[in-house]
Amino acid sequence: MIFTDYYNSPIGGITMASEGEGLCGLWFDGQKYFASTVKGETEDKSLPVFEKTKKWLDIYFSGEEPDFTPKLSLNGSKFRKAVWDILLTIPYGSVMTYGEIARIMAKQSGIAKMSAQAVGGAVGHNPVSIIVPCHRVVGTNGNLTGYAGGIDKKISLLKNEKTDISKMFVLKKN
Template structure:
């Protein structure tokens, strides 16, 4: 059984999901791939993991790095899980490129190569936004692309984390990573 809770944030409504013990989803309402990890049947209920998540979000939206992570359950493919685990290690106030993540996957898995686009697909399907900080992943050319919650939210999140935005830009539609 899946459980959800709807909350508000400075950037709009958020829906969080759990299997009863760990967080399985965190989406901005209306974002691309909303509820992808959620089963068809779910119940709205308050749970301890939701209270922990709300505490994490309160610290985060105050402009500080939370010093804990709520328990997470990553319901996804092994490849996406690998990419999401790399994203979990991107520090507050820092960014990483799709290519850097691809190089880490190559190194960890002993592969000969990995495309940044493959990583981009895994990043885009992140079902636990903010906590797994996909907003901190940027194009190698400085483009702020590929945020399922919307580029405007990505810019606000990076700015809130006091990331120097001077070297980043929003690409024109149709521009590659």
């Protein structure tokens, strides 16, 4: 059984999902791959992890950096989980390129090169938006490309973190 709850953010509704202990999903309503990791029946229920997530989101949307992370329960391939672990290291207010993540992944895997496109696929399928900060990933030269929640939300999240996006531009819209 997967449990769900909801949060109304300043930039749109958010659905949260949990197997009971950890957060396994957090999506903007209607985003690409919405609830893609939720299989089977769901039930709306208030859980401690949802209350902690709402507190995290309240702090985040107030323009502050939360000093805690709700318990996460990320489901995905070994490759995707490794990419998501790297996302969790991107500092608040900063960005990293798909290519930089690919280089880190290659080094961790002991190989010469890793595909930035493969990394992009893993970033795009991140099931816990915002908290696992896939919005902090940009294309070459800071191009604002790709975000399952939509480029407008990516820009809003980066601005919320006071990220300097003045030299970034939208490469393609989702």
